[in-house]
Amino acid sequence: MIMEGLKEVAMHEVGHTLGLRHNFVASKMYSLEEMGELDEDEATLASVMDYAPPHIAGPGKKQGKFYTQTIGKYDVWAITYGYKPLSGGTDGEKKELAKIASRSTEHGLAFSTDEDTTSMSPDPDSNRFDFGKDAIEFATNQAAVVKEAMDGLADRVVEDGDDYSRVRQAFNSLLNTHGQAMYFASRYIGGVHVNRTHKGQEDAKAPFEVVDAEKQRAAMKLVSEQVFSDEPFQFSPELYNKLAPSHWNHWGTSFSVRGDFPIHDTISQWQSTILSRLFSSITLERMHDAELKVPADQDAFTTAEMFGTLTDSIFSELDSMDDGEYSNRSPAISSLRRNLQRDYLQRLSTLAMGNGFAPQDCQTIAYAELIDLQEKLEEALDKEVEFDAYTRAHLLESSRRIKKVLDAELTLSRP
Template identity: 45%
Template sequence: PQARAPFRVVDAGQQRKAMSLLTEQVFSDQSYQFPPEFYNQLVSTRWIHWGAVDVDRPDYPVHEAVLMWQKRMLQQLLDTRTLTRLADNGLKVDPKDDRFTSAELLRTLTDSIYSEVYKLETGEYSDRAPAISSLRRNLQAETLSALGKLALGVGSRITLSSVSFSSRSSVAAPDARSLANYQLKRLQKQVVKVLKQSEQKSSKLVLDDATRAHLESVIRRVDAILRAEIMTSAP
C-alpha cells in the first residue's frame, strides 16, 4: 500500500517549460539564422559508396531540412496517443492540482507558430523583409494541415525505433477534433482581421506579396476544412 505508483503525471510546469523550449529552439526561425557564408559551405558529398544517400541537388536544401525536423516535432505533439494521454491525465491528477491539458497544448502551439498573425507589428514589409519569413510560412502551412486532419478526425500515431520514424493514421478523439476546429476558426478570424487592416487606405500595415498570398491561402484552406468537417460529421 505504501509503494510508489508505477506512473506519475509529469508536473504541469515542467511540460510548459518543454513547450517553451520547442517554441524557442525548434519552431522559431531565429534558430536557423546563420550567416549566408555558412549555408553556402554546405554541399553534398561527391564520393559515391554503399552508405551514401542519393541527392538530387548539390547544395543543401535548407527549407526542406528545417521543415523535416519541425514536422517530426509537430507530429509527436499532435500524435493521437499524446492527446489521449493528456485527456486521461484529467483523471490521474487531483482536481485541485495544476494540469497541462490538450486544450492548452493546441492553444500554445497555434499561438506560437502563428505568433506573427496574432502579434503582427505595423510597418511596410517587402519581398526582402517579409512580415512572415519563408521558414515560418512553411511551418505554418504544415501546422494548418495537421490541425485540419485533427478537425476531420484523422489523427496520426508515431512509431519510433532506433532506425526509423514513421507515422500511421489513427482516429482522433472527439475532444481533439473539437479543439482543432476551434483553433482553426480562431486563426481564420485573426487572419481576416490582419488582411482587412492592411487593406485600409490609411493603414500603417503594408504586407509583402508572399505574406499576403500565404494569409489568403490560410483563409481558403480553413474554409475547405470546415466545409469538409460539416459533411463528415453529418448523420
C-alpha cells in the same frame, strides 16, 4: 575522446556478455551541474548499459570526461544479483536475492530497457542518446553547444586543399544534435513517468506519474523558442553556399542527388518531427487521459491548453504586424515560418475533420481553434499594412483553406 568512447562501448558489450540488458534511464542519474563536479574516475552514468552521447559541457563550463570511464551503481547491483555466491540452500538464496532486489527504488538503480523505449512509450526519461537528469536542461545546453559550434564552422572543419563536404557533414550533425535534444524535451508534453516498483517497497512511487504540468509548459516554451521560432536557424548565406555534398558514393555515405543544400526541407523536417509527436493520437489520448489521472483540485496540462499555446506560438506574427516596411526580400512572415504555419494548419485541419484516432474532444478543440485562427487571419488582412506578396498570399490562402475545412467538417465527415 575516441579512446574514452571505445572504453565505454567495450564495457557495454562485456555487460551484454554477462547477461545485462540495456538500461536507458541510466543517463538520468545526475544533473549536468552535478556531473561537472564529479571526480575524473567517477562514473557519470548509473550503468554502462545505456547509450550515451559524448558529454560536452558547453560554453564556459568545466569539461569533464566525454564518456563514462567505469561501471556504475546499477551495474554493480545487477551483477551482484546475478553472480554473488549465496549460501543457505534454495530458501536462503531466495531470501538473499529478494533482499538485493528490494533496493530497486534507490537513486541510480532505476531500470528501463528496449521495450520501454519505443515511440509509443510514455516515459520521457527513457531515451537513447540523452544525458542528464533534466531533458530541458540538456536540450538548452545542447542548443548552446550547437550555436557555438556553428560559428565559423566552415573555417574550422576544412583544411586547405580539401573539398567542402565536411562542412555539410558537420552542419547536418549539428542540426541533428539540436533537433534530437529538443525531441527528448518534447517528450515531457503528454508524458507519464513509469516506475517498476513493487507493493510494500520503501519509498516506492506509484507505477505511473503524470509529468508535472509546469514541466510540460516549460517543454512547450522550449520547443517554441528553439524549434518553431526561426531564430535558431538563422545561418549565413556564406555558410549555405559552402554546404557541398560529398562526391564519394559508397555504402555508409549518403549521396546527394540534388547537389545544393535543401535548407527549407531540412529545417521543416525537424519542426515536423516535433509536431508529429504532439499531434500523434497516442500523445493526445495520453494527455486527455491524464486529466483524470491528476486529482481534480490539482493543476494539469490539458490538450486544450496545448493547442492554444501552439497556435499562439506558431502564428505569433499575427499579433505583431501592425506596422513595418515589408517586401518580398524582407517579408512580414519568414519563409521558414510560413512553411511551419502551413504544416500546423494541415495537421489541425486533419484533426478537425475527424481523420485519425485522436480523442473526439481534441477534434472539437481543433475545430474551435481553426475558427479563432481564421478570424485572426481575416483581421490581419484587414489591417492598413502593405504586406509583401508572400505574406499576403499566405494569409489569404490560409484563411480560405480554413473556411473550406470548416464547411467540409460539418457537411461531409460525419453524419
